[in-house]
Amino acid sequence: MEEIKFISADQVGRVLTYALLNKAVERGLALFSQNKNCGQEDGRISKLDQPVRTVVSVPSKKASLVSMPVYIEADQLLVTKLVTFFPKNESVPKHNAIIAVFNANTGVPRAFLDGETITIRRTAAASVVATQFLDGETITIRRTAAASVVATQHLANGQPTVLAILGSGVQAASHYEAFCETFGTLQQVRVWNHKPEGAKEFASKDERRHNCVACESVEDAVRDADVIVTVTSSSSPIVMTQWVKPGAHINAVGACRLEWAEIDPNLMRSAIVYVDSREGALQESGDLFLSKAEVYAEIGDVVNGTKTAHRDKTTVFKSLGMAVEDAVAAKIVLDGLGL
Numbered sequence: 142m143e144e145i146k147f148i149s150a151d152q153v154g155r156v157l158t159y160a161l162l163n164k165a166v167e168r169g170l171a172l173f174s175q176n177k178n179c180g181q182e183d184g185r186i187s188k189l190d191q192p193v194r195t196v197v198s199v200p201s202k203k204a205s206l207v208s209m210p211v212y213i214e215a216d217q218l219l220v221t222k223l224v225t226f227f228p229k230n231e232s233v234p235k236h237n238a239i240i241a242v243f244n245a246n247t248g249v250p251r252a253f254l255d256g257e258t259i260t261i262r263r264t265a266a267a268s269v270v271a272t273q274f275l276d277g278e279t280i281t282i283r284r285t286a287a288a289s290v291v292a293t294q295h296l297a298n299g300q301p302t303v304l305a306i307l308g309s310g311v312q313a314a315s316h317y318e319a320f321c322e323t324f325g326t327l328q329q330v331r332v333w334n335h336k337p338e339g340a341k342e343f344a345s346k347d348e349r350r351h352n353c354v355a356c357e358s359v360e361d362a363v364r365d366a367d368v369i370v371t372v373t374s375s376s377s378p379i380v381m382t383q384w385v386k387p388g389a390h391i392n393a394v395g396a397c398r399l400e401w402a403e404i405d406p407n408l409m410r411s412a413i414v415y416v417d418s419r420e421g422a423l424q425e426s427g428d429l430f431l432s433k434a435e436v437y438a439e440i441g442d443v444v445n446g447t448k449t450a451h452r453d454k455t456t457v458f459k460s461l462g463m464a465v466e467d468a469v470a471a472k473i474v475l476d477g478l479g480l
């Protein structure tokens with residue numbers, strides 16, 4: 142029996158760099174859209190199988206358990222993530238995730254990528270688990286920022302100098318890090334939070350955030366910004382059309398439920414809207430459902446060159462997260478650790 146290896150969030154963090162992740166997520170998004178458009182109805186064997194994820198509700202907590210499987214033939218990856226979203230959690234994270242990686246030839250479990258909360262508890266269960274543990278939360282946190290980076294690389298109008306981040310939680314921090322690392326042209330990052338102390342704390346967290354300014358209103362944060370990232374738990378729109386510079390690019394990352402929205406419906410209807418998965422977005426995005434805005438393309442179609450990047454127009458990338466992003470991130474970790 143193989144020796145049990147426990148791999149901490151720290152180890153995942155060291156191996157899963159944005160330099161590797163941005164490229165891998167870009168390729169994953171492209172493979173996803175390419176595979177769909179090359180016609181499984183012609184009798185061809187599917188090269189990438191990612192069904193729309195299932196969402197199980199826990200109504201008493203307004204919470205959900207999301208199941209996200211994927212098979213990627215090109216990488217011999219057979220992976221599933223299970224992620225919970227408990228928006229009312231205070232003392233433990235709102236998102237918790239585990240990722241299981243199976244051998245794509247035999248179906249035998251290869252690795253089990255563990256979230257932080259479970260890392261604490263797994264010690265007791267170690268004797269019965271003969272797989273490896275990695276950190277699933279760090280993967281969710283970073284691959285989401287990498288997907289926004291990729292969308293921005295393809296849709297922003299020139300090299301961005303001003304970035305606005307709305308929200309000051311976990312995704313705000315990963316987006317700050319990923320964008321500053323990727324876009325050397327950034328001069329200012331404006332942060333807004335619905336509780337002003339959250340934005341102030343974020344901006345002054347350490348000296349590396351010297352380019353970061355806390356803003357008192359969303360309008361102050363987004364005015365003249367080249368790129369906007371919305372990473373809040375808001376259920377109603379926070380970004381209004383008249384505040385946004387024409388030609389700006391917006392990564393709309395929160396609002397993962399049909400009854401939730403972060404973006405003014407008028408803005409959704411007037412912008413060119415890109416998504417990660419068309420089917421997934423139509424099933425889960427309140428920003429799309431409530432505004433009745435049209436989806437122009439998947440971001441993978443833009444990477445593949447089959448749809449236009451309308452860089453001169455105001456664009457929205459509605460991100461909901463996909464299993465293919467988790468799988469390619471898991472591969473970086475397994476390869477990086479020599480597993």
Ligand SMILES: NC(=O)c1ccc[n+]([C@@H]2O[C@H](COP(=O)([O-])OP(=O)(O)OC[C@H]3O[C@@H](n4cnc5c(N)ncnc54)[C@H](O)[C@@H]3O)[C@@H](O)[C@H]2O)c1
Nearest residue numbers: 285308309310311312335372373374375395396460461462
């Ligand atoms: N698209 C994806 O792949 C993906 C992946 C992970 C998380 N998410 C989503 O991103 C969002 C942020 O996630 P996180 O992990 O950073 O959560 P978090 O709890 O760490 O941060 C949430 C932020 O929203 C703020 N907030 C809370 N209520 C608000 C309100 N009513 N109005 C405005 N702001 C409010 C909080 O102060 C905090 O700054 C969530 O909606 C989450 O579901 C998306």
Ligand SMILES: O=C(O)[C@@H]1CCCCN1
Nearest residue numbers: 224226281397461462463
């Ligand atoms: O893609 C994800 O991992 C998360 C799951 C919870 C809802 C938002 N997206």
